[in-house]
Amino acid sequence: MLPERFLLSFSSNNIYMKSLKVTSNFEVYEAVEELPQAIQDLMKKAVMARDKAYAPYSQFKVGAALALSNTKVVTGNNQENASYPSGLCAERTAIYYAGATYPEAQIQNIVISAKSMKHKVEAPVPPCGACRQALVEYEVKQKTEIAVYFMGESGKVMKANSIKDLLPLIFENSVL
Ligand code: THU
Secondary structure, eight states, X not given: OOOHHHHXXXXXXXXXXXXXXXXXXXXXXXXXXXXXXXXXXXXXXXXXXXHTOBOTTTOEEEEEEEEETTSOEEEEEOBOOSSGGGOBOHHHHHHHHHHHHOTTSXXXXXXXXXXXXXXXXXXXXXXXXXXXXXXHHHHHHHTSOOEEEEEOSSSOEEEESSHHHHSSSOOOGGGO
């Protein structure tokens, strides 16, 4: 038996409840060669960063490359720690470095590649939830969308035109 507050909100003649459907759009590319040349070049930088990740515990290496409006490219990779939660994902390492180094620049694209040292990763690897929240902060800050391209070691690449496609119903500073 549900408490009364649930019975009230679920009753069939409840005229207040409305359903809300949230949709996200993604582009799917069969392989990295299908991407525009500039994004392929950025992916090469993400792969180079990925291979330098410090991931002795998970054996899972992630690299991110960010293209900025000032033409700079910033890269980052995951940095693990013997105290596991003290480590940081590639995406946050890269975006915090970009924010610290070029605070006035806008981030245009984020390109991500992930590779396991234990098995082949052929499916696209999207950023984790904590990274999505960190990334969307910069989209709100700069007032323009950031495109995200993500892949595994090989295979399909997915693209979202905005972090909001990865994180609907964002928590952002307008509520504070
Ligand atoms: N990792 C990232 O770098 N980015 C993500 O979005 C997901 C996970 C890292 C964290 C950790 O070092 C390893 O991958 C396994 O979770």
